Amino acid sequence: MAYVPGAVLIAALVAGCSSGTEGGASAADSKPGTLTVSAAPPGKYRTLPEACRAIPLATLKDLLPGAAQLPEAQQETVYEGTPAGTFDTDRRVGCRWKYDAPDASRNISIDFERVVSYDPSVSDDDRAREVYAKKEEAADLPSAPLPPDDAGKGTVTPQGSPTASANADGKTGATPGTTDDAEDATGDAGAATDGGTAGSPAESLQPRVLDKLGDSAFLDDLLTRAGSTAQHRTVSVVFRTSNVIVTIEYTAQPALPTEVPDSKELQEKAQALGEKLVDRLSE
Template identity: 60%
Template sequence: MAYVPGVALLAALVVGCSAGSDSNANGADSKAGSPTVTPAPPGKYETLPAPCRAVPRGMLKDLLPGAAELPGDQQEKVFRGSASVTYDTDRKVGCNWKSDAPDSTRSLSIDFERVVSYDPAVSDDDRADTVYAKKEKAAGLSSSSTPGPDAEKDSGTPDEKEKGKGADEDKPKDAAGDATASSDGSADPSSSSTPSGEASGDDADGTDEATGGGEGGSTDPEDVLPSRILDNLGDAAFLHDAPTRAGSTAQHRTVSVVFRTSNVVVTVRYAEQPALITQVPDSGELQEKAQALARKLAETLSE
């Protein structure tokens, strides 16, 4: 009779241990205050188009005058373009074209960059916006439509902001009446420092060229639209018109259109160099055709 209670006791102990284990496991999973990270949404685009086939043949004939008059093999070589060297075609691709006509040489290049954020708290779109903003700043432009990553530095209580305002009022003023540049140089548009990294590589033209003024300005006082932010092109876009640098023996002009759509940043560069040094490239024509191509590429991406 003493054996049965012993079996019952052993069974009770086994059940109790099992219940305790389940309880501890549940408790570990449901601890109060455990962080929950919701991954940022991925970008819209997972692939990139074939760049050398992204421009319709009809547009290439218009952008590269003289190419259509070449013999068959040479014409095909020009229109086929030359793919940019890249080591990750899922992330960055490009293509280049060039045509020589009796009166001028035209060159065209397009680049697609698919931006991927490896930070789960930052979306691909936000990371692409940062890449685009660097290019915009390198061109000497700023839409200032969205706060940058340094926006938190400007936050604070009203008293703190008032103290900062008072400190700024004590700073020496420049000719325009603005306080002198801060330590990061962002308030000095005439700074000669060159943006580093990828943005400077993609937009090597200087700020003086963007405005057409200073030593980088055109030697001809033609009336042209300046570099500027563009509307109704992707999520954000700008045009950069870069005339010949001083000291060049030939007139040369490059118009760049850069835009972002979701997590892809696209750059179009269209340039002309006349055969005669007395000729001046038609900035209006270059700008119009570069924008038309950029809009066509934006439509292609949205398909």
């Protein structure tokens, strides 16, 4: 009969020791100076919109002038767009539209990238900031606007192509005063005068950071030669909103080699599209 109380006593002593050990560990974990790692918050966006349905039909008609005069079946083909190939539509989607008219061609492409951080200490938004910053750095935007008195200065060749030693984005051509400089330069100085935009300050059309689009944004403007004579201009607008980065590319190529695509028109339409896509993401 004395054995049972002894066993109970031993069990109680063991339980007491175990309880004391746990209490000691708990006290050590909660002492001042102990670091605890918590997961960074996820990004605002968990999904992406359907890219080929992201642009309203009325906006597509404005971006692709002339397509609305096509037969209905051809209009549908133009406006439905071509989706970009992707392995994971939760992470990246895109679409492209193109219309070739007798006097010019236009095409527009959009790309949505949802950035996800795999580091628990780095938020999706912070990781998206890093990705966006690299894109802006790669664009090599001019560090300062050109003085108004110097912007847009240059000569006009017999063919009507503007040339200048310094382009509107502050980048200098290899051989100033040649026709090739005007055709191949980024953001050429003629942007201030071609397409009926005479009198507009060139610095307002140069590649630049945009202050009122998403969380951060920039615009690039590239005029290049296609083939042997034709010129085409591509305006790119890239913006970030939370953990999503959107890239817009809007290109125009006139049929005549002497025509220069209107920088002002393309930039205004590309920025307006960017604003619509910000709203689309917020729906």
